[in-house]
Amino acid sequence: MQSPSRRAFLVGRRAERSPWEAFLARLRRAAQGQVYDFSTPAGSARLVPGHMQDVYQARTLCHEYGITLALDGIPSSAPQDDAPVLWVEPGSAMSRHERLGAGDSRWFVQPGCLIGELESAGLPQFRNQPPHLTVAAWLADRRGCDWDRGRTAASGLVHALVLLADGTQANLGAFGVDNRKPLDNLRVQAMIPRLFELNAGLTADAGQGTCWDARYRLDALSPAAERTLNLSHLLLGHGGELGWVEWLVFDERLGEPADRPYESRYGQRPGPGDALQSADRAVRALFDPDGLFPAQGQRFDHWHGADA
Structure with missing residues (x-):
């Protein structure tokens, strides 16, 4: 029987997951609804919940991994490009x-x-x-x-x-x-x-x-x-x-x-x-003292206080 160390030598070590990949894997296991990965550099995905329990799970995981939880579908929604974000679309x-x-x-x-x-x-x-x-x-x-x-x-x-x-x-x-x-x-x-x-x-x-x-x-x-x-x-x-x-x-x-x-x-x-x-x-x-939700969820470029 091969030892674990010999198997690792023969097949190579599995690449360690990034925090974003770990987050997505856990969300997919927990959610009844659909999860779509947009494969952006910072990390962006959409969850269409199958049940309110999916949102509870998403909140817990977003809080744990430091990921923004954003409502999808808001008119003139502000881009969330600088940090990982999960868009949640109530379907x-x-x-x-x-x-x-x-x-x-x-x-x-x-x-x-x-x-x-x-x-x-x-x-x-x-x-x-x-x-x-x-x-x-x-x-x-x-x-x-x-x-x-x-x-x-x-x-x-x-x-x-x-x-x-x-x-x-x-x-x-x-x-x-x-x-x-x-x-x-x-x-x-x-x-x-x-x-x-x-x-x-x-x-x-x-x-x-x-x-x-x-x-x-x-x-x-x-x-x-x-x-x-x-x-x-x-x-x-x-x-x-x-x-x-x-x-x-x-x-x-x-x-x-x-x-x-x-x-x-x-x-x-x-x-x-x-x-x-x-x-x-x-x-x-x-x-929202911990900043789970977007600091600016809707953008009005002509409204001077929009990014206050």
């Missing part, structure tokens, strides 16, 4: 959308559901939005979610379950005297006071116009009169930079169609000032 296996009950105005929606399907179902906020986008990509798109300051309730979004970078699942929804559910989550409980602090500090710096020029919708914490404060609105236009959305709930009674073309008003904006950029960095640090 047909994550596309359910259904009423919560007979006669209920609320809809349960998974991230892979297409906007065109929601418009056909009668949800008015998706009128004139790109029908081919997944609801996850729409939620991340700053152009599609460009409501006036304090009027994020027009999105019709009432609840979101979000997977944060550390694996915590955060329930984000209505928040007030009669609804303290977000405080059931210790991670969110620790974030809320700081988010309100940041919003309060922007009273003067955010200006008095109708546009909200920061990257993240802290104005959701100061809703217009007779609107309910809802923490899920922090995700509107988040660029895929704050977390991975597991599912959403929309209320068709609350949604309003956009009152401007989809391309919105970004071309006319001067861009956020230093205070808004500082607040954006602080919001991102609260949601």
